[in-house]
Amino acid sequence: MIRFSLVLAAKDLWLLLRGGAAFAQALLLGLLLIFLFSLAASGEEAVGGSGAAVIFWLASAFCQTLIFTALYAVEEGQGQRLGLLLAPVPVQALWLGKALAGLAVLALLQLVFLIALAVFLGRSPEAFPIQGGAMLALADIGIAASGSLLGALARGRGARESLCSILLFPLLIPLLLGAVRVSSMVLAEAPNPALTAALGGEIRSWMELAAAFDAIFLAAALVLFPFVYGEEG
């Protein structure tokens, strides 16, 4: 199953990165968001850590919508979805393959966004590098797990991007709240030692919440995905 998922993810990545407009579209959208916010902030005080974190995760969330709708659009024509379903592997392997591909693209985009944050907003990671990296990984896993499940719900629809956003954004709120909060600490100036311990405790709480989100949605996706993707219609 894992091997099949990896092959599927590699195929999707190849299609998305090689010639697909979806990747370029997601990248441009994210960069535009960061650029527009930096324009809005120019002339005023510099954007703080929390502002930069909000911009970063907003760009990530919008891009994720584009990525997962594009990933499921790949097999929409010529009965290719049925072909995938006939493969002698559990249906969940398809969900995992799409989630892995989405996760890889999202990580790639976020790397570019981090550079853009440094260039346009003058913000780069200053504190809690390990916790910040772990929270980024946890948030991305949650986003990929739920995005791969709900992206399949929106497949085949004319307005699939907006549908996916409407369904996904409210579900992601707990995860995004945590990601924004932790990222704002990472992107802010390094705190004094007395404050570091207190902030470390708060970061741990958010990471626990993100881990719980990941566990719930990974389990839910494994159970629910066959209903979403495996049936006709």
Add this chain to the structure above:
Amino acid sequence: MTYSPPSPASKGGCRAASPARSSFLGSRAAGVSMALALTGGVGMACCQWLIYAYAPLEIEMGLVQKIFYSHLPLAWIGMLSFLAVFLGSVAWLWSRKPFWDELANSAAEIGVLFTGLALITGAVWAKKAWGVWWAWEPRLTTALVMWFMYAGYLILRGLGLPENRRAVAQAVLGIAAFLDVPLVFLATRLQRARHPVGIMSSGDGLEPEMRLTIYACLLCAALFWLALLMLRCRLGLGERRAMALARRREEA
């Protein structure tokens, strides 16, 4: 586990509500829902006397505190509706009986309405109590996020998806949304807390008259909600039956 073709029930979409099989469309169920509506409606009217004449006036909030007697039942019944959506969604995925799909949809409609009203009454309360119409507080935020999630759930119904696909999508979302609720609450609680915690728990400072009034309001609102749910569900099943008959006539 490998992919197996969809079952006959799922192949043909949702099974049409068969008039012969659906006892929920019978006159007995109609009588029960009417009796519940009447009891709940009259009870809610009587509760107005309890609210304005029997329960004492709260010293700090004054008359605005009376909103509490509507706000709490609306919020709790809204949550109960979303629980019904979850249970209906699970039952539909399990059994594929149209009744469960209708139940989940009806509960979502009522839940969105009740939660919306709870948010409005809560905003009026917040203006008097905290001086602002809205505060980013765990329960308020959770209610608003739920409202958004279930509004999205209702939008799915109007998208014109094939019947089976629409029902699957709604059931999956109904389950995922309910699983998300505790996380939303925990996340917003980590963020900040302001709501009067512990209402209806021991040490909440409620006078016995106030407690009795709120219990009565809750009971009557629950009866009224049950009646609404049954009526909306019957309407939905009746609509399916009419559509099935129309299709049969077209085919003939």
